[in-house]
Amino acid sequence: MDLDQDVDPYADEPVPELGAVRPGEELDWTSIEAYLRAELPAELDISQPMTIEQFPNGSANLTYCLHFGPTELVLRRPPFGTLAPGAHDMRREFKVLSRLWRHFDAAPRAYVFCDDVSIAGADFFVMERRRGEVIRGVIPESMRRFDAVGRRIGLALVARIAEFHRLDPIDCDLADLGRPGGFVTRQVAGWKKRWDLVQTEQHHGAMSEIHDRLAQSLPEPQRVALVHNDFKLDNCMFEPDNPDRVSAIFDWDMTTLGDPLIDVGTLLNYWPDPSDTEDAKRFSHAGMDRMGLVTRAEVSARYGELAGLDVSKIAWYEAFGQWKTAAVVQQLHHRWAVGDSTDPRMETIAEGIPGYVSSAGQLLESIGA
Numbered sequence: 001m002d003l004d005q006d007v008d009p010y011a012d013e014p015v016p017e018l019g020a021v022r023p024g025e026e027l028d029w030t031s032i033e034a035y036l037r038a039e040l041p042a043e044l045d046i047s048q049p050m051t052i053e054q055f056p057n058g059s060a061n062l063t064y065c066l067h068f069g070p071t072e073l074v075l076r077r078p079p080f081g082t083l084a085p086g087a088h089d090m091r092r093e094f095k096v097l098s099r100l101w102r103h104f105d106a107a108p109r110a111y112v113f114c115d116d117v118s119i120a121g122a123d124f125f126v127m128e129r130r131r132g133e134v135i136r137g138v139i140p141e142s143m144r145r146f147d148a149v150g151r152r153i154g155l156a157l158v159a160r161i162a163e164f165h166r167l168d169p170i171d172c173d174l175a176d177l178g179r180p181g182g183f184v185t186r187q188v189a190g191w192k193k194r195w196d197l198v199q200t201e202q203h204h205g206a207m208s209e210i211h212d213r214l215a216q217s218l219p220e221p222q223r224v225a226l227v228h229n230d231f232k233l234d235n236c237m238f239e240p241d242n243p244d245r246v247s248a249i250f251d252w253d254m255t256t257l258g259d260p261l262i263d264v265g266t267l268l269n270y271w272p273d274p275s276d277t278e279d280a281k282r283f284s285h286a287g288m289d290r291m292g293l294v295t296r297a298e299v300s301a302r303y304g305e306l307a308g309l310d311v312s313k314i315a316w317y318e319a320f321g322q323w324k325t326a327a328v329v330q331q332l333h334h335r336w337a338v339g340d341s342t343d344p345r346m347e348t349i350a351e352g353i354p355g356y357v358s359s360a361g362q363l364l365e366s367i368g369a
Contacts, residue, residue, distance in 0.1 A: 017134060018053040018065055024342040025054065025062055025080070031119045032075070036066075036126060039112045045071050057136065057234070060332070061088055061253065065129060073111070076253075077124035081340025091115065093253040094125040096174065103172045106160060106236075106249045130248040132237035137287025142241045150292030152243040157236060158299055160246040161267065162306035165225040165260040172226070175257075180224040183258030188214050188320065195327040198334040200350075203326070206357045210323045210364070217369035219313050221259035229254035231263045232270040234285065264303050265317025268296050269325055282322075282359075319363035326356040 033050045040046060048069030055063040055074075064075045078088035090113065097110035110127040114120070133140040135153065143149050169175045179186075192211045199207065230251050237248040272282055272289035273296045294302070296318075304311040329349045336346035 017055060017057070019056045021052060021054045021064070022056065022342060027064075027077070027120050032124075035114060035116075035119050036073075036112070039114070040073075040126070041111060044073075044111070045069070046073075057134075061090075061251070066126070072129040073126050074108070074129050075120075075124055075126050077120055077122050079335065079341065080121075081335055081338065089253045090123040090125050092177075092255065093251075096177070096252045096255045097125075097127055099173045100252075104164060104167060106164070106246055107252070108248055108250070130237055131240075132247045133240055134234055134237050135291075136234045137285035137291070139291060140238075140240070143238070143243050146243050148292065149243045151294050153233075153238070153291070154294035154299060155302060156238070156244050156246050157233065157267065158294075158302045159306060160236070160249070161228070161231055161263055162303055164228065164249075165223075165263070165307055167226055169224075169226055169257055174226060177226070178256035178258060180221075180257040180259075183227075183256070184218055184221065184262065185215075187258075187262065187324075188218070191324050191327050194331065198327075198330050200330070203330075203353050203357065206354075207323070207326060210319070210357055210360045213361075213364050213369055214316070214320055214323065217316060217364065217367070219259075219261070219316050221261075222309050223260060224257055225260040227256050227258045227260055228252065228263050229256060229266070231267050233267075233288070260307065261309065261311070261314065261317045262320070264300065264311070264314060265319075265321040266324075268299060268314070268318045269321030271296050271299060273297075313367060315363045315367045316369065319360040319369075322356045322360040322363065326353045326360075329353060329356075 029050065029052055036050075037046060046068040048071075051067045053065045053067070055065060060079060062077050062079055066073045066075055076090060076093065078090065094110045094113035097107055098113075100107040101109040108127045108130050110125055113123070113125040115123045117123070133142060139149060143153075146152065169177065188211065192208075195207055195211075228249065231249070235249060235251045236246045237250070239245045239247045268282075270282055270284050272284050272293065275295075276282065276289070300311045300314045303309070329352060332341070332346045333348075333350035335341040336343065336349075
């Protein structure tokens with residue numbers, strides 16, 4: 001199910017990146033401002049009064065833009081309410097972004113982490129703000145003059161994720177970020193536990209069946225790499241007039257060490273394809289299917305070339321992505337149902353679960369799993 005209304009990829013107005021803070025998602029800005037004035041590096045000019053806007057397009061972590069005159073910073077904290085085990089880990093995201101920026105220029109620099117919950121109600125961290133184009137199914141005005149812009153956007157994403165997966169975790173001081181042994185096994189088991197916490201009887205049988213098929217056909221990892229764990233088009237930012245370069249990647253709170261093909265499966269999970277039937281469309285923003293993106297087969301093949309990995313079993317990773325998405329959207333709907341979220345999009349988001357389950361089953365069938 002799309003989170004946006006049906007849009008034209010060449011419409012005049014992309015979705016705004018910033019807006020007023022949503023009702024119910026205000027924080028203790030006085031305490032936050034005092035803390036930041038004491039803790040941020042002296043090199044940052046925060047002499048002017050702080051004003052706040054919110055990045056409204058995400059569906060999980062709360063992300064705000066803090067303006068100190070011309071200085072702009074981004075604050076990230078978990079959503080309100082009960083959190084799934086291991087989710088929304090601001091300490092992990094800070095650890096990654098406070099180190100990775102030195103080695104990978106698409107990673108924003110994180111400046112300060114706070115675990116004093118009396119200040120913002122939860123752990124939070126503050127990082128630099130990057131400026132550029134985030135694409136959600138609408139081609140930005142700055143890119144419309146380019147030929148084959150959708151294809152170039154797709155290939156740029158593939159190049160960036162392959163570059164990221166070639167990084168040495170030791171060189172990046174992130175070798176202790178996770179336990180790569182048994183990574184895929186833990187991913188399948190962990191997301192089953194998350195599903196069980198919010199499951200509905202209506203879909204539980206089908207979700208459990210897909211889990212069993214995934215667990216019985218686990219692929220052998222070919223390489224240990226840093227894994228972003230939520231890599232998709234709208235978690236990336238492009239240079240304003242350059243569809244060939246991803247200038248920033250966001251949402252690093254699930255980053256770990258493991259099988260890099262998990263990231264490719266995630267990307268494909270959100271990737272439309274001309275072969276998709278109406279009842280088998282991927283979880284993507286409306287308009288993406290009309291942007292002229294490369295096909296999923298081209299994404300896989302190009303990634304395999306750049307990363308030097310065998311992608312013949314990529315359907316397993318796509319199936320895992322579809323099944324995981326079903327669990328994610330049920331989590332989001334559950335938070336809305338119990339009153340932890342005020343985002344109206346979450347009321348109907350779980351309606352897509354049967355489609356994700358069906359797609360996962362077909363993908364596993366295609367590789368005999």
